[in-house]
Amino acid sequence: MSAPAPSGALAIETVGMTKRFGGFTALDDVSMKIEAGGFHALLGENGAGKSTFVKCVMGFYPPSAGSVLIDGREAEITGPKGAQARGLGMVYQHFTLVPSLTGAENLVIGRADAPAILDWTAERAALADFMARMPFRLNLDRPVAELAAGEKQKLEIVKQLYLKARFLILDEPTSVLTPTEAEEVLGLLRGMADAGALTVLMISHKFREVEAFARSLSVLRRGRLVGGGAVGALSRDDMAAMMVGERTTRTIAARIGEPDRAREILRVEGLTATDVSGLRRIDVADLRVRAHEIVGIAGVSGNGQKELADVLGGQIRATGGRVAIQGEPYGGTRAESRRHRVRFIPEEPLRNACAPRMSVAENLAFRAFDRRGDDPDGPPTLWLDRRAMSRRAKDLIARFKVKTASSEAPIATLSGGNVQRAVLARELTDPVDLLIVVNPCFGLDFAAVAEIRSRIVAARNAGAAVLLISEDLDEILELSDRICVMSDGRLVYETPAAAAEAGVIGRHMAGHH
Amino acid sequence: MSDDLGLTTVLLAVIGGAIRVSTPFLFVSLGETITERSGRINLGLEGTLVFGAMSAYATAVMTGSPWAGVAVAGLAGGAFGGLHGFICRFPRVNDVAIGIALMLFGSGLAFFLGKPFIQPSAPPLPAIPFGFWSDLPQVQAALRVNVLFLAGAALALFLWWAFRNTKAGLIVRVVGDSAEAARAMGYDVDRVRLLATATGGVLAGIGGAYLSLYYPGSWNEGISSGQGLMAVALVIFARWNPLACFGAALLFGGAGALGPALQSVGISQGYYLFYAAPYVLTLALLIATSSPDRALTGAPGELSLK
Numbered sequence: 001m002s003a004p005a006p007s008g009a010l011a012i013e014t015v016g017m018t019k020r021f022g023g024f025t026a027l028d029d030v031s032m033k034i035e036a037g038g039f040h041a042l043l044g045e046n047g048a049g050k051s052t053f054v055k056c057v058m059g060f061y062p063p064s065a066g067s068v069l070i071d072g073r074e075a076e077i078t079g080p081k082g083a084q085a086r087g088l089g090m091v092y093q094h095f096t097l098v099p100s101l102t103g104a105e106n107l108v109i110g111r112a113d114a115p116a117i118l119d120w121t122a123e124r125a126a127l128a129d130f131m132a133r134m135p136f137r138l139n140l141d142r143p144v145a146e147l148a149a150g151e152k153q154k155l156e157i158v159k160q161l162y163l164k165a166r167f168l169i170l171d172e173p174t175s176v177l178t179p180t181e182a183e184e185v186l187g188l189l190r191g192m193a194d195a196g197a198l199t200v201l202m203i204s205h206k207f208r209e210v211e212a213f214a215r216s217l218s219v220l221r222r223g224r225l226v227g228g229g230a231v232g233a234l235s236r237d238d239m240a241a242m243m244v245g246e247r248t249t250r251t252i253a254a255r256i257g258e259p260d261r262a263r264e265i266l267r268v269e270g271l272t273a274t275d276v277s278g279l280r281r282i283d284v285a286d287l288r289v290r291a292h293e294i295v296g297i298a299g300v301s302g303n304g305q306k307e308l309a310d311v312l313g314g315q316i317r318a319t320g321g322r323v324a325i326q327g328e329p330y331g332g333t334r335a336e337s338r339r340h341r342v343r344f345i346p347e348e349p350l351r352n353a354c355a356p357r358m359s360v361a362e363n364l365a366f367r368a369f370d371r372r373g374d375d376p377d378g379p380p381t382l383w384l385d386r387r388a389m390s391r392r393a394k395d396l397i398a399r400f401k402v403k404t405a406s407s408e409a410p411i412a413t414l415s416g417g418n419v420q421r422a423v424l425a426r427e428l429t430d431p432v433d434l435l436i437v438v439n440p441c442f443g444l445d446f447a448a449v450a451e452i453r454s455r456i457v458a459a460r461n462a463g464a465a466v467l468l469i470s471e472d473l474d475e476i477l478e479l480s481d482r483i484c485v486m487s488d489g490r491l492v493y494e495t496p497a498a499a500a501e502a503g504v505i506g507r508h509m510a511g512h513h
Numbered sequence: 514m515s516d517d518l519g520l521t522t523v524l525l526a527v528i529g530g531a532i533r534v535s536t537p538f539l540f541v542s543l544g545e546t547i548t549e550r551s552g553r554i555n556l557g558l559e560g561t562l563v564f565g566a567m568s569a570y571a572t573a574v575m576t577g578s579p580w581a582g583v584a585v586a587g588l589a590g591g592a593f594g595g596l597h598g599f600i601c602r603f604p605r606v607n608d609v610a611i612g613i614a615l616m617l618f619g620s621g622l623a624f625f626l627g628k629p630f631i632q633p634s635a636p637p638l639p640a641i642p643f644g645f646w647s648d649l650p651q652v653q654a655a656l657r658v659n660v661l662f663l664a665g666a667a668l669a670l671f672l673w674w675a676f677r678n679t680k681a682g683l684i685v686r687v688v689g690d691s692a693e694a695a696r697a698m699g700y701d702v703d704r705v706r707l708l709a710t711a712t713g714g715v716l717a718g719i720g721g722a723y724l725s726l727y728y729p730g731s732w733n734e735g736i737s738s739g740q741g742l743m744a745v746a747l748v749i750f751a752r753w754n755p756l757a758c759f760g761a762a763l764l765f766g767g768a769g770a771l772g773p774a775l776q777s778v779g780i781s782q783g784y785y786l787f788y789a790a791p792y793v794l795t796l797a798l799l800i801a802t803s804s805p806d807r808a809l810t811g812a813p814g815e816l817s818l819k
Contacts, residue, residue, distance in 0.1 A: 081699025096694040098687045099814055109683040110698055116680050276806065317806055 009199040010070055010087055010167040011036040012057070017066035019052050026052040028223040029066070034216075036071070037196045039189070041214035041231070042203045045243055045445045049223040050203045054169045057201075058083045058090050070167075084112060089165025091156045093172050103140035103147070103155055107162050127162075134158055135188050146279055149176035149302040157185060161192075170202040174209060175471075176301045178510035186213045207236050219243055256461045259293030259481050265434045265465035268312075271321035275307045282307045282489035284321070289434070294456070294466040296480030296497070298473055300509050304489035305469045306347075309438045312467070313344045325434060338376070340434065343427040347439040350419045356412035360404050361393035363411045364426050376430055400425035401451075417448030424455050432464040439470050453479060473502065473509075487511050519778045522651055526777060529655025530770020531763045532662055533728045537562060537737075538762035539665040540720030541744035543672060544713035546753055548594070550676070551709035552689035552702075552815030553601060556612030558717040559741030560619020561593045565721020567627035570732040573635035582635065583661075583722040590718020591711045593619055598707030609817065616741070630732050638727045661723045665759075668716075672755035685709055689813035717741065743795060750798050752811040768794045 012034045019027040027049045034040045044050045056063045059077035067074050070086060077083050083090075097106050108114055108123055127140060138155055139147075147155065153176050160168055168189065174182035190213050192198040204210050210217060211231055218228035219242040227234075227242040268287040274280065282304035289295045299305050310316040312323065314332020323330045325340045337344070346352035354363050365374055365384075372378035374388040393407040402421045404414055411419060420440065427435070437456060441449040457479060460466050470476050476483055483500050485493040485508040493508040541558050548555045568589045569582035576582075597615055601608045641663075644656030676682040688695045688705040695702050724740075725732045747765060751757035772788035 079699055080697050084699065092697070096691070096697045098690045098694045100690045100811070101683070101686060105677070105683055109680070109687055114680050118678050118680065120678065274806065
């Protein structure tokens with residue numbers, strides 16, 4: 001089948017959309033109108049109800065009250081399949097492609113009218129024809145698991161267009177794309193919207209993107225629609241003020257003093273490793289981090305940063321090369337990290353640095369529970385000192401302002417920001433020589449971000465060497481003394497932060513070196 | 514001289530054994546491949562296999578038709594698979610635990626209901642004598658191929674094709690690899706898994722029918738000796754590929770025939786050790802194909818054995 005162009009954009013309107021989960025109102029009487037061919041941005045902090053809103057529109061949740069109007073007529077959308085049949089499509093923040101299927105298989109099986117027996121010769125011809133109209137090339141014959149994150153994101157968007165979406169919802173579509181890729185993709189969608197083929201609703205945190213591509217916007221806060229209007233009529237300050245409401249945020253502590261050139265803490269030479277799928281290789285020729293210094297590693301997700309972190313954290317084995325800390329070889333064992341005072345804070349701390357169902361106090365004791373008196377410097381002991389653990393936990397909770405019902409509550413009941421605070425409390429209380437931290441602020445709101453970043457800077461000011469691996473370029477630029485760019489498993493660019501230019505870094509992130 | 518003949522005899526017996534013994538492995542592993550590709554593990558196939566053997570034998574005794582026995586075994590297997598799939602759709606139910614429960618339940622029920630059928634003899638399934646061209650009785654014996662073996666081989670080929678060329682095959686793979694993606698596409702994950710587990714049960718039941726109606730060709734309580742469980746390991750070793758399942762089933766069948774073959778040529782020392790060959794092979798293959806640094810390739814993403 002040769003897919004004809006989607007037959008016209010849809011106008012979408014919600015009236016009094018409300019969604020309650022038990023006693024909690026996630027979405028409160030939201031009425032929003034997006035004209036056919038519009039490009040509308042939806043702004044809001046984490047937990048503001050953006051995802052709930054779009055999931056109600058897509059029929060994932062039945063709304064508690066309110067309705068959706070498509071082209072002015074009330075439409076009952078009973079589920080994702082019904083939404084697809086009406087020309088509604090959504091690109092999720094997490095990928096919904098099936099990893100072991102090829103791109104072509106993913107596209108064809110997504111189609112509601114896929115035949116019982118697939119004629120791959122004809123399907124391939126139709127796909128080639130369809131892809132010829134896209135502004136980027138994708139290899140559709142490889143399993144999706146082998147694609148880079150950026151390619152997956154493009155494939156997600158291509159899939160919706162292939163399924164003839166006439167109204168497309170994008171949930172933070174550019175978080176895994178390079179700035180150039182983001183422009184390519186959003187430019188294509190804006191063009192289609194302008195041509196009247198597509199209506200777009202984009203959830204975004206990036207003001208620059210909203211200003212460049214959206215035509216109108218709405219802002220949600222705590223489940224309520226608090227404002228909106230045409231892009232251009234609102235300044236960035238207006239938008240930010242609407243998003244966060246009345247609230248003061250802490251500014252980040254400034255870096256004090258210069259890196260200590262004489263004290264090299266971490267040294268990585270010729271390190272090679274392969275991830276568990278065996279597909280992604282890293283080859284880090286030379287990386288040094290000195291005391292009193294933050295080295296930021298920038299890069300688009302999936303370019304080997306995770307593997308580098310896993311090797312340093314002792315989670316995967318290096319296939320070659322050397323990791324040395326203060327001149328001694330380092331393999332990431334508990335004894336070594338204790339001896340060299342290395343602290344590792346992986347990404348998604350609830351999953352990777354905590355035991356979710358154990359209590360906050362127990363999680364806080366992970367580093368020293370096997371030492372007498374829950375004291376990291378104490379001698380080893382067989383018995384847990386519950387009283388010392390609880391005392392220490394209460395002290396840390398107070399000092400790091402962890403919001404929790406009690407020190408005995410399971411850590412999984414805490415919000416993302418408070419989990420991260422608790423992990424930082426555990427890792428940063430005693431003197432630290434090397435801190436390795438990965439995407440520390442991913443998915444956290446403004447206030448938590450500012451606080452956690454200032455803790456990292458404080459550790460540096462106290463003399464620690466910090467290796468900051470982050471996909472958030474702004475974070476890297478803000479915190480680092482020195483910036484490296486990782487692309488395709490290698491460190492391809494290095495610059496002192498003072499001389500860093502976002503454009504140059506972006507180009508290296510995109511693989512143009 | 515006698516050594517030479519002995520070697521040939523053993524080789525022929527192993528080939529013949531591979532064909533004869535592999536059929537239940539083949540059916541169970543193909544069934545388990547469908548189930549696991551949909552994202553569930555059904556360890557209960559051992560019980561299904563035993564129950565299939567009993568119900569096929571009993572039906573054949575009572576009706577005089579082995580094919581009726583195969584049909585009843587398939588239906589019974591489907592019912593067991595369906596039960597597994599039905600129970601697993603409830604929240605916080607673990608498919609492995611249910612599988613073990615159903616394994617014990619299936620075997621126990623088969624032993625209970627099968628007591629009266631240990632004595633009577635049932636009509637066997639027909640075989641095709643592909644060895645007609647030879648005068649050697651060993652060759653003729655080795656090449657007597659049962660119809661179910663051929664059906665299994667054809668089924669392996671069909672499944673291999675169907676997993677990539679039919680909508681149903683792709684849907685099973687989608688559900689097994691990413692339930693979230695399947696839901697986003699509007700497929701009912703639990704229903705697909707129920708059907709996949711039931712289909713797997715049907716195949717395991719037919720495998721059981723082969724046990725009691727062809728080889729060894731009688732009903733007793735020790736009939737399966739763990740072949741249903743071995744077949745599950747075999748699926749992992751075959752990396753969820755139906756064609757590889759066929760090869761692996763032949764390999765296991767051949768290994769299983771080694772002990773009896775050595776015994777038949779008069780090796781009386783330590784042949785019991787060779788009875789363990791399939792089990793040793795299972796362990797050796799799993800160790801050889803494992804890696805501390807690599808994830809299992811081809812494993813359906815939703816499977817709980819990663």
